[in-house]
Amino acid sequence: MIRECIVITRGRTGVLQIAPLGLIEEGAHLVIAPFRPSLTLENLRENPFAVANYTDDVLVFAGCLTGRRDWPTKPATKVPGAVLEQALAHAELQVVDVKEDELRPRFRCAVVHEENHRTFHGFNRAQAAVVEAAILVSRLHMLPAEKIEREIAYLKIAIDKTAGPRERQAWDWLMQRIAEQDTGATERQ
Numbered sequence: 192m193i194r195e196c197i198v199i200t201r202g203r204t205g206v207l208q209i210a211p212l213g214l215i216e217e218g219a220h221l222v223i224a225p226f227r228p229s230l231t232l233e234n235l236r237e238n239p240f241a242v243a244n245y246t247d248d249v250l251v252f253a254g255c256l257t258g259r260r261d262w263p264t265k266p267a268t269k270v271p272g273a274v275l276e277q278a279l280a281h282a283e284l285q286v287v288d289v290k291e292d293e294l295r296p297r298f299r300c301a302v303v304h305e306e307n308h309r310t311f312h313g314f315n316r317a318q319a320a321v322v323e324a325a326i327l328v329s330r331l332h333m334l335p336a337e338k339i340e341r342e343i344a345y346l347k348i349a350i351d352k353t354a355g356p357r358e359r360q361a362w363d364w365l366m367q368r369i370a371e372q373d374t375g376a377t378e379r380q
C-alpha cells in the first residue's frame with residue numbers, strides 16, 4: 192500500500208523541502224524512498240524527521256512538479272518540521288532506520304503524532320487524474336512521448352467530466368510543463 196502525500200522535511204539550516212512522495216506502508220511504519228539526487232534525502236540525513244501531509248488539494252502536487260514549491264506551512268506539534276496549511280490531516284514521522292541503496296535509499300519511519308484538520312469530502316476522479324499526470328510529469332525524461340500522449344488523453348476524460356477550478360488549474364500547469372518538454376525536444380532535433 193502506497194500513500195501519495197506531500198512530504199515536508201527540514202534541513203540543518205531550517206530550509207523546508209516540500210515534495211510529493213509515495214509513502215510505503217510497512218506494518219505500523221511508513222517508508223520514505225527518495226530517488227537520488229533528492230533534497231528530501233539530504234534533509235532526512237541532517238534532521239531525521241518528516242511530516243506526511245494528507246491533502247486533496249492537487250494544486251500542491253502539480254505546483255511542486257512545476258516549480259511552485261512555496262506553499263503556506265505552520266510548525267509541527269511534536270517534531271522539528273512543518274505542516275502544510277492545506278492538509279486535511281497529517282502524520283509526524285521519525286526515522287528509525289535507513290536501508291542504504293545506490294538508487295533509492297529507504298527511510299523507515301515511526302508515526303509519532305497524528306492530527307486531523309478538515310473534513311474529507313469524498314473521492315474525485317479529476318483529483319486522481321491530476322496525481323497520475325503529476326507522476327507522468329515527474330518521469331518525463333524517461334518515458335516515451337507516445338505513452339505520455341496516450342495516458343494524458345485518457346486522464347483528460349476525468350478532468351473534463353469532474354474537475355473543479357483547482358483541478359483545472361493543476362491540470363493546466365502540468366500540461367504546460369509537458370508542452371515545454373515537447374518544444375525542447377523539437378528544438379533539439
Ligand SMILES: Cc1cc2nc3c(=O)[nH]c(=O)nc-3n(C[C@H](O)[C@H](O)[C@H](O)COP(=O)(O)O)c2cc1C
Nearest residue numbers: 195210211212213224225226229230231325326329
Ligand atoms: C504522486 C507522486 C509520488 C511521487 N513519489 C516519489 C517517490 O516515492 N520517490 C521519489 O524519489 N520521487 C517521487 N516523486 C517525484 C518527486 O516528487 C520529485 O522528483 C521531487 O522533486 C523529489 O525531489 P526532492 O526531494 O529533491 O524534492 C513523486 C511524484 C508524485 C507526483
